[in-house]
Amino acid sequence: MSIVGVLQTRVRSTRLPKKALLPIAGRPMFLRIWDRLALCPALDSVVVLTSNDEANEPILAICTRESVGCVSAETDADVLGRFVAALERTGAEALVRITSDCPFADPAVIGDVVGAFKFDAYDYASNVLPRSFPDGLDVEVISADAIRWLDRRCHANREEFTRVIWNTPDAFRCVNVEAEFNLSGLRWTVDYEDDLEFARWAYGRLPEGFGWRDVLALKDQAPPEMQCRFDPAKEADHGRRRSY
Numbered sequence: 001m002s003i004v005g006v007l008q009t010r011v012r013s014t015r016l017p018k019k020a021l022l023p024i025a026g027r028p029m030f031l032r033i034w035d036r037l038a039l040c041p042a043l044d045s046v047v048v049l050t051s052n053d054e055a056n057e058p059i060l061a062i063c064t065r066e067s068v069g070c071v072s073a074e075t076d077a078d079v080l081g082r083f084v085a086a087l088e089r090t091g092a093e094a095l096v097r098i099t100s101d102c103p104f105a106d107p108a109v110i111g112d113v114v115g116a117f118k119f120d121a122y123d124y125a126s127n128v129l130p131r132s133f134p135d136g137l138d139v140e141v142i143s144a145d146a147i148r149w150l151d152r153r154c155h156a157n158r159e160e161f162t163r164v165i166w167n168t169p170d171a172f173r174c175v176n177v178e179a180e181f182n183l184s185g186l187r188w189t190v191d192y193e194d195d196l197e198f199a200r201w202a203y204g205r206l207p208e209g210f211g212w213r214d215v216l217a218l219k220d221q222a223p224p225e226m227q228c229r230f231d232p233a234k235e236a237d238h239g240r241r242r243s244y
Contacts, residue, residue: 005046006047007046007049007099010056022196028062029100033103034048036104047090048068049082084147087144092144093143095141095142096110097139101136101191102137105137126139126140132182133212135187187229
C-alpha cells in the first residue's frame with residue numbers, strides 16, 4: 001500500500017502571520033517539519049501541499065530550491081480539493097495529514113498511526129479521537145477512497161473535511177491510537193509568538209531525530225514561563241487551546 005505524507009502549508013495564517021516561513025534553528029518551520037516526516041519509514045514519500053494563492057509563492061520557491069516535492073491546487077479554503085490533487089499527483093492509496101504548525105511531529109507516532117490504519121484496511125486512522133498526545137503531535141491517515149467519497153459529497157466545510165468523518169463515524173471504518181498516559185492538555189503546536197519561542201528554545205536543546213519523550217524530558221531545563229508546556233494543569237490555565 002502506497003502511503004504518502006502531506007504537509008498542509010499556507011502563508012496566510014492569521015494568529016501568527018506567515019508562521020510557516022518563520023525560522024526554527026535556521027530553517028523555515030514548514031521545512032523543519034518536512035525534515036521530521038522524511039525520517040518516517042512508514043511514509044513512501046512526503047509532499048508539501050499548498051495552493052496557487054499568490055501569497056504562497058515563497059513556499060513554492062523554497063520547495064523548488066530545496067528539491068522538495070510540492071502539490072498546489074486552486075485555493076487555500078478548498079483543503080479537500082488539495083488532497084484530491086495530491087492523490088492525482090502521487091497515486092497514493094492513503095494520505096497522512098500533518099499541518100505546518102507542528103514542529104514536534106514524531107516519526108514514531110506517525111508510524112504507529114499508519115500501522116493501525118494498515119492493520120485492518122480502515123478508512124481513517126488518527127490519534128485525536130480522543131486526543132491523548134500533546135496538541136501538535138496530531139496525525140490523520142485517510143484512505144484514497146474516503147477522500148474521493150468526501151470530495152463528491154462535501155460542498156461545504158471543505159477546509160476541515162475530516163470533521164465529516166468525526167461526526168459520522170458509522171459511515172467510516174475508523175481506528176484511534178492512544179498514548180500510554182494522557183498528555184492531551186499539553187500544547188506543542190505553534191499558533192502564537194510564545195509558541196514559536198518555545199519551539200525555538202526546545203530545538204536548541206533536542207538531539208537530532210528526537211522523539212516526543214525527548215521534548216517532555218526538557219521539563220527540568222525549562223524556565224518558569226515555559227513550565228506550562230510540560231504540565232497539563234498549568235497549560236490548561238495558560239489557555240488558548242485551539243480547535244483542530
